[in-house]
Amino acid sequence: VQLVESGGGLVQPGGSLRLSCTASGFTLDSYGIGWFRQAPGKEREGVSCVSPSDGTTYYADSIKGRFTISRDNAQNTVHLQMNNLKPDDTAVYYCATVQCVRLAVVALPKSYWGQGTQVTVSS
Numbered sequence: 001v002q003l004v005e006s007g008g009g010l011v012q013p014g015g016s017l018r019l020s021c022t023a024s025g026f027t028l029d030s031y032g033i034g035w036f037r038q039a040p041g042k043e044r045e046g047v048s049c050v051s052p053s054d055g056t057t058y059y060a061d062s063i064k065g066r067f068t069i070s071r072d073n074a075q076n077t078v079h080l081q082m083n084n085l086k087p088d089d090t091a092v093y094y095c096a097t098v099q100c101v102r103l104a105v106v107a108l109p110k111s112y113w114g115q116g117t118q119v120t121v122s123s
Helices: none
Strands: 002-006 009-011 017-024 032-038 045-049 058-059 069-073 078-084 089-100 103-109 117-120
Touching: 002 089, 017 032, 017 089, 017 117, 032 069, 032 103, 045 069, 045 078, 045 089, 045 103, 058 069, 058 089, 078 089
Parallel strands: 009 117
Antiparallel strands: 002 017, 017 078, 032 045, 032 089, 045 058, 069 078, 089 103, 089 117
């Protein structure tokens, strides 16, 4: 069982990146999937998630209107499209299996986690 993130990199302010979270060993569409980020010296922040059943999504205020989460069940992948990136978005981004509700993304004691992908927004 494994989650692998990809798509991170260096981008200028205002640019875009698309992160991908691909699962092996299990089917993603049976799980809530969330994205978290952690910048140096800061606490981990849950930024977005999508539920397994009714497609409920959650976005943190800090990224609302700029990021979009989506599922690609055929590829067993969840994407995070990030537009209009800002320097404050610089962090390591992780995906995980979660409980996703409208007001929060909740990591669980037995959540699966990926290894993280670095996103750096800088001119």
